[in-house]
Amino acid sequence: IQLTQSPSFLSASVGDRVTITCRASQDISNYLAWYQQKPGKAPKLLIYVASTLQSGVPSRFSGSGSGTEFTLTISSLQAEDFATYSCQQLNSYPYTFGQGTKLEIK
Amino acid sequence: QVQLQESGPGLVKPSETLSLTCTVSGGSISTYYWSWVRQPPGKGLEWIGYIHYSGSTNYNPSLKSRVTISVDTSKNQFSLKLSSVTAADTAVYYCARHYPFPYSGSYYDAFDIWGQGTMVTVSS
Numbered sequence: 001i002q003l004t005q006s007p008s009f010l011s012a013s014v015g016d017r018v019t020i021t022c023r024a025s026q027d028i029s030n031y032l033a034w035y036q037q038k039p040g041k042a043p044k045l046l047i048y049v050a051s052t053l054q055s056g057v058p059s060r061f062s063g064s065g066s067g068t069e070f071t072l073t074i075s076s077l078q079a080e081d082f083a084t085y086s087c088q089q090l091n092s093y094p095y096t097f098g099q100g101t102k103l104e105i106k
Numbered sequence: 107q108v109q110l111q112e113s114g115p116g117l118v119k120p121s122e123t124l125s126l127t128c129t130v131s132g133g134s135i136s137t138y139y140w141s142w143v144r145q146p147p148g149k150g151l152e153w154i155g156y157i158h159y160s161g162s163t164n165y166n167p168s169l170k171s172r173v174t175i176s177v178d179t180s181k182n183q184f185s186l187k188l189s190s191v192t193a194a195d196t197a198v199y200y201c202a203r204h205y206p207f208p209y210s211g212s213y214y215d216a217f218d219i220w221g222q223g224t225m226v227t228v229s230s
């Protein structure tokens with residue numbers, strides 16, 4: 001199952017609302033997770049089952065979608081949110097990831 | 107608190123076998139599934155395969171002919187071997203835990219804990 005994220009690069013300012021889209025090549029129900037990755041660090045789980053916030057993740061992060069189209073929204077960007085975000089499908093093996101969306105400071 | 111730590115050589119010669127170990131601390135390996143994931147420089151994440159403490163495995167078909175993942179429950183470790191490596195195998199290699207999150211009467215996987223990653227370069 002191929003996952004395509006858009007955009008691949010996103011430039012935004014602190015306080016902005018941003019949305020990242022992840023499209024699956026076939027129906028994956030809600031078997032989707034989102035990760036945040038900062039340079040030189042391991043991915044960090046943000047959201048699972050498409051819309052459930054992992055413990056300790058700020059509420060400005062939210063996820064939605066089912067089937068083939070999913071979104072990750074950050075309601076009000078903070079300085080620490082500038083990172084790369086990747087989606088992952090866990091509907092069937094081999095588990096696959098999107099190519100990543102790099103969120104940069106404008 | 108469960109932590110994962112990868113270890114192994116940072117440099118491997120072409121055609122040789124890459125060997126890495128992930129040590130689980132703060133908890134038992136004898137629960138959950140455990141995966142290896144890699145990330146070539148500047149690129150996205152690629153799932154390599156998983157192992158269950160029982161020894162059952164599942165590999166990415168793109169790597170299946172070259173991959174072996176094993177577990178040593180007595181040492182709380184699991185390992186990755188990737189044979190016949192080329193420059194295309196140069197990447198940061200991560201180990202990660204599958205966690206079965208309960209949701210709507212069922213369980214849904216996600217990778218909730220990751221090691222810090224180890225860079226492996228394939229070069230002569």
